[in-house]
Amino acid sequence: MATSARRAGAVVGAVIAAVLAWVVAVPVGGVDLEVDMDGRTEAVGLRDVVVVALGSGLLGWALLATLEWRVRRAPALWTASAIAVTLLSLLGPLAWAATTGALAVLVCLHLVVAAVLIPAMRRTASGVLQKINFPERA
Numbered sequence: 001m002a003t004s005a006r007r008a009g010a011v012v013g014a015v016i017a018a019v020l021a022w023v024v025a026v027p028v029g030g031v032d033l034e035v036d037m038d039g040r041t042e043a044v045g046l047r048d049v050v051v052v053a054l055g056s057g058l059l060g061w062a063l064l065a066t067l068e069w070r071v072r073r074a075p076a077l078w079t080a081s082a083i084a085v086t087l088l089s090l091l092g093p094l095a096w097a098a099t100t101g102a103l104a105v106l107v108c109l110h111l112v113v114a115a116v117l118i119p120a121m122r123r124t125a126s127g128v129l130q131k132i133n134f135p136e137r138a
Contacts (some may be wrong), residue, residue, distance in 0.1 A: 006120070007121060010061075034097075074127060082117070
């Protein structure tokens with residue numbers, strides 16, 4: 001299977017995992033998944049979960065592809081960056097979760113996406129510097 005297909009599968013897998021976690025926590029578990037933004041309480045819906053998981057996956061893919069093109073140790077650098085971004089992303093729920101239940105679910109959502117994306121993308125990574133051969137000008 002081509003690298004791009006495996007990476008697309010990783011992104012889709014992360015989105016599906018996030019959706020499943022949201023379904024278990026919100027409609028089934030009854031958690032009011034809300035964030036407090038400047039005194040306003042806003043619900044975190046399924047669309048929000050899909051958009052964030054999809055965006056995270058696509059940005060991770062873009063970073064990995066860029067690093068493979070520019071850096072010899074792209075897999076190691078990408079993995080360290082992905083872990084750092086995951087840890088930084090946890091600051092959002094810590095700052096804005098409206099309830100303890102919402103905090104727990106939001107942290108889990110972030111970690112579920114990372115738990116799918118990081119190992120799946122890492123398995124597709126090439127440690128060899130990728131060169132683009134442009135055609136010679138006549």
